[in-house]
Amino acid sequence: MLTNARQTAIVGIGATEFSKESGRTPMRLAVEACLAACADAGVDPSRVDGMSLFSMERNHEIEVARNLGIDELRFFSMVNHGGGGGCATVAMASMAVHSGAADYVLAYRAFNERSWRRFGTGVAGHHTGHEADDVSYSWTSPFGLVTPAQWAAMFATRYMHDHGATSEDFGRIAVADRRHAANNPAAFFHGRPITLAEHQESRMIADPIRLLDCCQESDGGQALLITTLDRARDLAQRPAVIGAAAQGVAGGQWMMRSYYRDDITGLPEMGVVARQLWKSTGLGPTDIQTAMLYDHFTPLVLPQFEEFGFCGPGEAKDFIADGAIEIGGRLPINTNGGQLGEAYIHGMNGIAEGVRQVRGTSVNQVDDVTNVLVTSGSGVPTSGLVLTTEGP
Amino acid sequence: MEPMDTGADTGMVADWETLRSLVGLTGQPTIAPVAVSADVVSMWCVAMGVTDPAYVDGAAAPPAMLDVWSMVGLDAGIGATATTDDPHHRAYGMLSEAGFTGVVATNSDQSYDRLLQPGDQLTRHTTLASVSDRKRTALGEGHFVTTESEFRDHAGDRVGTLRFTVFKFRPVSGGPGGGDSGAPSPERPRPRWNADQAWHWEGLRDRELRIQRFPSGRLVHPPQVTDPATGEPAGGPETAGHHDWVVASGDATLHSWTVTRHPPHPAFPQPNVVGLVELAEGVRLVTNVVGVPPERLAVGMPLVLDFHDTHEDVTLHRFRPVVPPRRDRPRPADEVAAGDRLPLTPIDVTVDLVTGGAVATRDPQDVHHDPAAARDKGLPDVFMNILTSTGLVTRWIGDWAGPGAVLDSVRIGLGSPTHPGDLLTLDGSVTSIADGSTIEVAFTGRTERGTHVHGTATVVLPDSGPTSASGSGG
Numbered sequence: 090m091l092t093n094a095r096q097t098a099i100v101g102i103g104a105t106e107f108s109k110e111s112g113r114t115p116m117r118l119a120v121e122a123c124l125a126a127c128a129d130a131g132v133d134p135s136r137v138d139g140m141s142l143f144s145m146e147r148n149h150e151i152e153v154a155r156n157l158g159i160d161e162l163r164f165f166s167m168v169n170h171g172g173g174g175g176c177a178t179v180a181m182a183s184m185a186v187h188s189g190a191a192d193y194v195l196a197y198r199a200f201n202e203r204s205w206r207r208f209g210t211g212v213a214g215h216h217t218g219h220e221a222d223d224v225s226y227s228w229t230s231p232f233g234l235v236t237p238a239q240w241a242a243m244f245a246t247r248y249m250h251d252h253g254a255t256s257e258d259f260g261r262i263a264v265a266d267r268r269h270a271a272n273n274p275a276a277f278f279h280g281r282p283i284t285l286a287e288h289q290e291s292r293m294i295a296d297p298i299r300l301l302d303c304c305q306e307s308d309g310g311q312a313l314l315i316t317t318l319d320r321a322r323d324l325a326q327r328p329a330v331i332g333a334a335a336q337g338v339a340g341g342q343w344m345m346r347s348y349y350r351d352d353i354t355g356l357p358e359m360g361v362v363a364r365q366l367w368k369s370t371g372l373g374p375t376d377i378q379t380a381m382l383y384d385h386f387t388p389l390v391l392p393q394f395e396e397f398g399f400c401g402p403g404e405a406k407d408f409i410a411d412g413a414i415e416i417g418g419r420l421p422i423n424t425n426g427g428q429l430g431e432a433y434i435h436g437m438n439g440i441a442e443g444v445r446q447v448r449g450t451s452v453n454q455v456d457d458v459t460n461v462l463v464t465s466g467s468g469v470p471t472s473g474l475v476l477t478t479e480g481p
Numbered sequence: 482m483e484p485m486d487t488g489a490d491t492g493m494v495a496d497w498e499t500l501r502s503l504v505g506l507t508g509q510p511t512i513a514p515v516a517v518s519a520d521v522v523s524m525w526c527v528a529m530g531v532t533d534p535a536y537v538d539g540a541a542a543p544p545a546m547l548d549v550w551s552m553v554g555l556d557a558g559i560g561a562t563a564t565t566d567d568p569h570h571r572a573y574g575m576l577s578e579a580g581f582t583g584v585v586a587t588n589s590d591q592s593y594d595r596l597l598q599p600g601d602q603l604t605r606h607t608t609l610a611s612v613s614d615r616k617r618t619a620l621g622e623g624h625f626v627t628t629e630s631e632f633r634d635h636a637g638d639r640v641g642t643l644r645f646t647v648f649k650f651r652p653v654s655g656g657p658g659g660g661d662s663g664a665p666s667p668e669r670p671r672p673r674w675n676a677d678q679a680w681h682w683e684g685l686r687d688r689e690l691r692i693q694r695f696p697s698g699r700l701v702h703p704p705q706v707t708d709p710a711t712g713e714p715a716g717g718p719e720t721a722g723h724h725d726w727v728v729a730s731g732d733a734t735l736h737s738w739t740v741t742r743h744p745p746h747p748a749f750p751q752p753n754v755v756g757l758v759e760l761a762e763g764v765r766l767v768t769n770v771v772g773v774p775p776e777r778l779a780v781g782m783p784l785v786l787d788f789h790d791t792h793e794d795v796t797l798h799r800f801r802p803v804v805p806p807r808r809d810r811p812r813p814a815d816e817v818a819a820g821d822r823l824p825l826t827p828i829d830v831t832v833d834l835v836t837g838g839a840v841a842t843r844d845p846q847d848v849h850h851d852p853a854a855a856r857d858k859g860l861p862d863v864f865m866n867i868l869t870s871t872g873l874v875t876r877w878i879g880d881w882a883g884p885g886a887v888l889d890s891v892r893i894g895l896g897s898p899t900h901p902g903d904l905l906t907l908d909g910s911v912t913s914i915a916d917g918s919t920i921e922v923a924f925t926g927r928t929e930r931g932t933h934v935h936g937t938a939t940v941v942l943p944d945s946g947p948t949s950a951s952g953s954g955g
Binding site: 217233 | 669
């Protein structure tokens with residue numbers, strides 16, 4: 090049981106536009122997003138005294154603090170392992186403001202991962218040292234397994250074999266996300282829904298992952314402002330109460346390459362997160378009205394439904410059938426379009442969409458939202474959170 | 482070989498009209514320089530890996546040897562070529578004089594009337610069937626020349642036919658394998674190691690796959706510094722820092738896989754198959770799977786360990802399909818259905834196979850035994866001759882078909898040449914059954930360079946197995 094459950098809130102969200110070429114530096118994107126989040130909350134940036142990042146962020150807190158004119162940072166944290174750290178930045182911030190380590194904490198992610206560096210090209214040519222994290226890639230890179238899509242594909246093939254899922258089942262995630270993106274002016278796929286047939290015709294990237302199973306390499310920045318629920322009640326927006334936020338690593342954990350577990354079709358680290366969230370909030374799958382599930386590659390969305398108990402192991406393909414995960418269905422997911430349809434901001438844009446659902450301001454607003462589930466990177470040390478309308 | 486019409490005429494050949502006038506003419510019958518002999522058959526069987534007892538001792542000649550008997554052979558001296566006034570030899574000569582000095586065989590369609598026995602003395606009757614306009618291929622520009630031959634025995638009865646096409650081309654300096662292209666080949670990502678894993682990579686250099694073993698007997702891969710079950714350091718408390726291992730048997734099954742397509746990595750063949758294999762010892766490792774076309778990958782398929790050197794100081798493991806042994810009992814026709822797959826069979830293309838195959842098929846062309854001559858003709862190394870490709874394909878079909886099966890015809894088309902160092906994987910399936918016992922097999926042989934060989938073969942299977950024919954004998 091987390092003692093900060095329902096005690097803190099996300100009070101501001103701010104983002105740049107999402108694009109394939111921002112035309113400016115990632116530092117500018119970070120600062121713009123942070124200023125927008127402060128403005129959204131009605132908090133002067135000078136009151137920010139904490140920053141919470143995850144490890145691939147290259148705009149370090151000291152740089153952003155100088156730019157925002159912050160004199161004192163009392164809390165700063167960087168969670169390891171990239172995209173799994175999105176919700177963990179909120180977990181760190183929540184713990185910090187709940188404990189009094191800080192009053193207002195900014196969590197952000199900003200990059201040019203399309204125009205500067207193709208993020209999807211992975212680690213070929215990297216990791217040339219002899220430390221443990223360099224060496225860990227030696228078990229895969231020399232064989233040509235170097236990109237995130239390729240790492241994810243190895244799980245997908247076995248998931249299909251063990252559970253009878255098909256490429257079309259993966260395609261249903263792609264179709265749902267792009268349908269939602271079609272209504273979102275901020276999304277790459279705004280006005281461009283796709284059909285299952287188009288998914289099936291899209292070219293193979295790393296079997297069985299097709300082009301339309303993949304997220305969008307993106308330029309952009311997203312920031313969140315977190316404070317206590319007491320302070321939140323006096324700010325500009327309806328608070329998105331952090332019901333709980335938690336991290337997870339499970340046995341046999343690797344970065345995207347946990348291939349040595351008995352069963353490689355699940356995401357047990359996501360199960361670690363799920364158990365903490367349900368226990369600390371007293372909620373369960375039937376209490377969730379909409380979910381922002383990390384969707385860098387569609388095959389790794391399916392086991393998330395299973396780890397959070399929306400369905401049993403291997404049953405996700407049945408759970409998502411018949412439009413269940415689209416607007417009007419029993420659990421609409423990724424109502425911003427997700428990372429497949431809106432933009433790949435390393436999952437931070439999914440947290441912002443969760444905030445909008447709680448506020449009632451999403452472009453694909455779900456009726457009567459009280460609880461939203463948000464997850465971070467799948468296949469890596471990860472995190473998740475529940476946002477809610479309800480305080481303690 | 483995928484020719485493109487150059488759109489140009491035939492102006493490079495001085496007397497094109499004379500050359501064209503030879504088409505349709507049949508030359509003088511030529512007597513094969515050697516009679517069918519058990520020794521030549523035995524040598525051919527060794528070169529091709531044939532173990533069929535019907536042939537290994539030379540009691541009969543494998544049908545695919547049909548045109549071996551009329552090859553000029555090495556008897557005439559290495560590098561010798563026949564020079565006669567026959568229309569097809571005149572055509573070859575005119576094209577060579579015009580600069581089209583390179584020659585590769587592209588197609589061979591053989592059919593057989595009967596099995597040949599030692600002592601059969603063949604006579605060959607060859608007609609120049611066609612000379613193409615100038616075409617452009619990966620090898621350069623040239624002309625396709627097709628001949629049609631009949632082989633007759635001493636009684637004058639036809640024993641087989643051969644329709645044969647060669648590409649006479651003008652070698653391109655620095656062509657597909659030329660040494661002066663200058664572009665460095667990109668390096669595949671190197672493994673990195675430290676004292677905790679060095680023993681694993683050193684083992685691969687010695688061509689053994691080492692799996693970490695803890696004092697408890699537990700096997701772990703990838704290696705760790707302590708036993709995850711007991712917390713004991715690798716090698717045991719008294720030998721901390723040292724490592725113990727077992728050498729993998731090499732047997733494995735495919736647990737999962739992907740084919741890396743985009744973005745293509747320039748150091749890897751396309752498509753590149755990465756497998757997650759489960760070793761017989763119970764641990765998994767990521768590796769490459771070779772010799773399996775993507776459409777034939779299947780979770781659970783048996784694989785066997787192989788090694789390849791990727792850097793000056795690095796050897797990697799890779800896995801290939803398990804090849805079943807030659808079938809030791811007849812395969813009755815009524816047990817075969819259209820769509821049946823023949824076993825995927827990877828063959829290591831070695832210098833021995835290429836040059837030994839050329840010798841065993843009595844092929845004197847220098848490009849099959851002399852690397853310098855091959856490079857002069859724009860190729861990176863010696864390459865397999867069509868008679869060896871034919872021999873390997875027919876051996877593979879025969880090993881699947883089992884005793885009593887007789888090859889009736891084979892149609893071979895060659896694509897990209899195959900050179901020492903390649904892995905040539907034969908794949909195919911039964912396409913039809915006629916007259917109850919004649920089956921057609923369609924096949925391809927692929928290397929990392931592309932499709933080396935493709936074609937069809939017809940085989941007459943026994944009507945039913947001798948066990949059922951001989952009834953209650955047992």
